[in-house]
Amino acid sequence: DGGITQSPKYLFRKEGQNVTLSCEQNLNHDAMYWYRQDPGQGLRLIYYSQIVNDFQKGDIAEGYSVSREKKESFPLTVTSAQKNPTAFYLCASRTSGRSYNEQFFGPGTRLTVL
């Protein structure tokens, strides 16, 4: 079955530690996205990547980093510089081209900083 997987589902981190969230897709999509969701808020874009080895900052990139070494994978690192990292993180992917623009979402990772 094609889809997007995110791991782990729940993640706990101590203050001052970096942590990496995994996102993998087998939809053969070129573009991938990371969003953050806070209670009572919509999703906000952290980073996106249109092709391998290229990525761009979104609206709230400070304290985060990403890599895109493979088409299927787009891991997100939450660094110690992120002041309020506790949130729900969603990864999405989108096929390229103007004719079809749906973003498909993974099941999300809940990050809690202790």
Place this chain on the structure above:
Amino acid sequence: AQTVTQSQPEMSVQEAETVTLSCTYDTSENNYYLFWYKQPPSRQMILVIRQEAYKQQNATENRFSVNFQKAAKSFSLKISDSQLGDTAMYFCAFMKLPYSGAGSYQLTFGKGTKLSVIP
């Protein structure tokens, strides 16, 4: 920059009844898509319906339909014959289409409306 506003934080509807969720957006763009996403308690984001701005005809997907008023920048979602499984957060989202084909295609989301379907 685009903004999306959902003015109803919470709503409830009786099972089998009809409910309408409101969404307004602000943009200077002329070429864009609008979406409604559903997020049930599992937190999986699911696309409900999509509307291309250049189409005048309102999109429909089974029990879900939209009222797209481009001039008023309004994009409401109507759910007919509400079912218990419709209980979820509903997010309205805007996607700007780049003119050259190279662009982020990012989604700008509203804050959501929590819909409860009452048996």
